[in-house]
């Protein structure tokens with residue numbers, strides 16, 4: 143078995159090799175002063191560290207400079223467009239307004255006058271609740287639709303009919319049923335989040351490789367083991383795709399829903415600032431909404447990468 | 455000797471987009487307890503299809519398949535399968551992949567420590583003790599195949615069904631594992647059916663070489679008895695006239711009688 147035993151062993155790291163060379167050198171040239179060898183080794187180490195640092199800096203510059211240049215271009219164009227006045231505030235004015243707003247993002251002066259931090263948190267909370275309920279309903283539903291063809295044939299026409307409908311069209315129904323604005327906004331989030339979760343989970347279930355199911359059949363695994371050891375891990379990446387898609391739309395929809403329902407929330411805040419004609423605040427809100435959406439998306443991408451077994 | 459598997463006039467027709475496709479037709483084969491059979495034939499002739507039938511993963515569209523005198527109604531752990539593409543679960547470590555099988559077969563009657571021992575023994579058998587905690591994507595193709603073999607062996611199956619288990623391995627690893635396999639099969643007295651398209655491997659490992667004709671509607675063309683004494687030494691065999699004769703017979707079947715026309 144010696145041939146196979148060595149197969150799995152990782153190749154010796156390069157560091158060992160260079161160590162061996164240093165030793166060899168010393169052995170081969172006993173006449174050369176010991177100090178010289180030590181000095182040259184130190185120099186080599188310093189040189190190596192310098193090169194590594196330079197390489198790292200170059201990589202960093204390559205990753206950071208182009209996005210920065212893009213951002214600078216955007217601000218530059220914005221500046222040029224607003225030079226001659228007009229309704230749109232200039233970047234400088236917006237920046238000043240942002241500094242004041244973010245100096246105290248969590249102030250509270252009555253139910254309709256709160257800091258931007260509270261507004262963002264209120265929107266996030268609605269998204270979390272609507273989205274959470276959608277996950278609780280949509281993911282099991284997706285498993286059922288994927289596992290039982292009859293169910294999927296039953297539900298597919300309904301889903302295809304309802305999915306293209308803007309979730310805002312469901313807002314009046316929510317208002318009617320819940321009689322209050324807040325749950326109605328959460329309801330729209332639920333509606334827009336549930337479709338990607340159902341469809342992606344169901345697709346994941348139908349795409350579980352037959353090989354894995356064959357393993358389950360040969361082993362004669364119990365239904366529970368099949369679910370926990372094969373179905374669930376195999377479907378997880380698809381589920382996470384569904385979750386990522388729905389959180390993206392949920393964040394799009396909440397802004398619009400809150401504009402209609404009022405209360406506390408970043409969408410309503412935008413509408414309020416429009417009524418106050420504070421356009422610079424609207425621009426700040428646009429950036430804030432964008433950044434929060436980006437963070438949500440990136441966080442889920444990270445989770446998804448952790449659970450992607452195929453392409454690792 | 456007792457017949458453990460009987461295949462009587464079995465045919466397999468697949469429904470495809472272009473209508474029914476007859477993969478296998480009129481297959482008749484008795485497999486005796488403890489014997490080793492090599493299934494050989496050109497690519498796409500239906501070797502995997504036949505192996506899946508014996509495993510019970512698919513049902514024949516005609517004919518009868520019996521195991522121990524009873525109809526093969528589905529797969530079961532007494533007929534372990536080493537899949538052509540290893541089929542390890544990517545989210546489980548090598549240890550857990552094997553443990554899943556051990557737990558299923560022995561979990562009801564043995565303690566945790568014993569199950570752990572069995573899992574470790576199976577991995578040690580294929581020389582992968584050091585890779586226990588690794589995930590399938592972290593090991594080489596040949597190592598994956600060896601974990602698949604360990605998983606099948608850990609179940610102590612009565613019949614070991616293998617679909618080109620050494621196809622992805624380099625010649626050296628292949629030879630070592632072949633020798634290892636022969637020892638295990640001899641020790642456990644398991645019955646073995648191995649799909650291969652390597653003529654030397656077929657002759658070296660089997661008591662009978664079953665040769666399939668080209669598809670569609672493939673059937674058994676010839677069956678060759680390998681009358682070589684065991685244990686077989688691969689180096690000494692090269693000089694053996696019987697080995698040369700068997701090899702020539704299989705080669706003759708594959709490359710003269712069943713020459714694959716270039717598509």
Ligand SMILES: Nc1ncnc2c1ncn2[C@@H]1O[C@H](COP(=O)(O)OP(=O)(O)OP(=O)(O)O)[C@@H](O)[C@H]1O
Nearest residue numbers: 468470475477496497498499500501502503504669
């Ligand atoms: N599920 C299926 N549906 C339709 N046709 C199939 C199916 N499975 C196999 N076939 C066809 O049956 C034939 C035999 O396939 P099989 O996989 O058994 O070949 P094989 O001898 O194992 O080939 P290889 O050596 O390349 O693995 C092929 O022509 C294949 O296209």
Ligand SMILES: [Mg+2]
Nearest residue numbers: 501502538617
């Ligand atoms: Mg095959």
